[in-house]
Amino acid sequence: MKKRVILGMSGGVDSSVAALLLKEAGYEVIGIFMKNWEEKDEYGVCTATEDANDARRVASQLNIPFYTINFEKEYWDRVFSYFLDEYKKGRTPNPDVMCNQEIKFNAFLDYALKLDADYIAMGHYARVKEIDGKYYLLRGIDKNKDQSYFLSRIDQKALSKTLFPIGHLTKKEVRKIAEEHNLYTAHKKDSTGICFIGERDDFDKFLDEYLLTKEGDIVNVDGGKIGRHTGLIHYTLGQRRGIGIGGIGTGEPWFVAGKDLKNNILYVAQGENHPALYSISLIGEPPKWIIGNAPDMPLKCTAKFRYRQKDIPVTVNILDNGELYIKYDYPVKAVTPGQVAVLYQDEICLGGSIIKSIEPLDEKYKFINPTWAY
Template sequence: MKKRVILGMSGGVDSSVSALLLKKEGYEVIGIFMKNWDEKDEYGVCTATEDSDDARRVAYQLGIPYYTVNFEKEYWDKVFTYFLDEYKKGRTPNPDVMCNQEIKFNAFLDYSLKLKCDYIAMGHYAQVEERNGSYYLLRGGDKNKDQSYFLSRIGQKALSRTIFPIGHLEKKQVRELAQKYGLYTAKKKDSTGICFIGERNFDEFLDKFLLTKEGDIMDVEGNKIGRHSGLTHYTLGQRKGIGIGGIKTGEPWFVAGKDLKRNILYVAQGENNPALYSTSLIAESPKWILEKPPKMPLICTAKFRYRQSDIPVTVNILEDGNLHIKYDNPIKAVTPGQVAVLYQEEVCLGGSIIKSIVPLHEKYLYLNPN
């Protein structure tokens, strides 16, 4: 009897080729489109409808059943509310990580299990490996597309039931397979950005949901040099869009800190300004892939944002359960709200939300008092 796999189909080439490969491997494949957001773009078009139509066309080509399931309430409650709450705290969240944790590998998994599936599948560039009854998350075969960062907060229940059909492939190979078999999405561009924002102006979108208030921009020496449009519009390390130009030496300015109570945006001038660097961080709400922490102190590598090169670190667990992650060398623009993802070579160990950073010099503690 064929094993039943329920595949999350996004309407893109990755999930389309995943469906193709699963069918070729002899699985009974059911395609499901997750409708997580319902809002039209500036042209009055709901992009979710277009993506769903593309997924349906591929399912028809491959001769597999296809359905749409609505997870809008779950997405709003678990992902979008979290997204807004983080911005209210002055942080910069990663909703894609939370979407995987709460929707794709939780709500979608539970829904699929009710349909008596053996596995769920996703078109992610990551791999699962079983070792002595435990399931490990490995980086994808395409190092430029590896998505293990976004999967760092899912656990054993999900991984034991998950297949990543294209996880061992490079993107180029995925495109070639799509073209070889004439899939409708073979030349479709990859989606970018956050699903509920799409191609719209990010600041305008935030202003719809959050109250923003103009305030002073100050340099790290305490001089007022301009006005900001609302602290939610800025993130640590940001260069573009600050709106103060080449004051003083003509070197670029970077966001160095945010004081929510005083509504001040702090900026530092120059690529290598010491105010932009930290030596360690505190991360909260750790999630471990094996669902138990490794032996501490942990010597490993970390990524503090997607596509960042691996950073050698030493990790310890504090009394309150938070992690203290110390870098071997100072790092620029580590951003609260992002996810610190830990690795040992190809194995992803888990992820924790960055709560605060320890600056290179104590005199810069005031830059991020939140």
């Protein structure tokens, strides 16, 4: 009897090829499109509907059943509300990580198991390996497309039931397979938007629809008011573009260095190597360990503090309250509270911790982030 796999189909080439490979491997494949967000663009078109139609066309090509399931309430309650709350705190959240944790590998998994699925599958560039009854998350073979960062907070229950059919392939190979089989999505452009919120030309305008903003002062970390900001939610640490203070000072670019929520101040520093932009350690919220328990401490490993970042050597310790203290081997620029510190041991993704606070390279710049505990 064939094993049943419920595949999340996004309407993109990756999940399309995943469907093809699963069918060729002899599984009973059922494609499901997760509808988590609905909003029409400026032309009155809902991009989720377009993506669902693309997924349906591929399912028809492959002669597999296809359905759409609505997770809008779950997404709002578990992901989008969190997203807004983080911005209110002055942090910069990563909803893609939370979408995987709460929707794709939680709500979707529970739904699939009710359909007597043996596995769920996704078109992610990642791999799963079972060792002595434990399930490990490994990076995807394609280092440029590896998505283990976004999967760093899923648990053993999910991994034990998950297949990543394209994790051993490069993007180029995936495209080639799609072209060879004339899949409808073979030449479809990759999505670069936030998980199920999509690509937006004016993300600030989008945030303003849900959160109140208040103008305030832009202050140079080395002294002096130099402009006005449009609302602290519109800025993130390390940001260069869109600050609106060009032509001041030495002529070098300005970067966001910190936020003072209480006094509604945006702190900026001039020059891409200004010491105020760097930190030497961070405190992370209690982590999600993928294998369910913490490694031995202190832990020497590598970390990524944002997607596509080069691995950074770190030393990790667990504090008495369960939070992580992560010390970098060298100063790192623009480590941002609200993002996820993802830990790796070579190819293995150990888990992820939401960044709570950062320790500046130079103590004299502690004032630029007064709402974050050190």
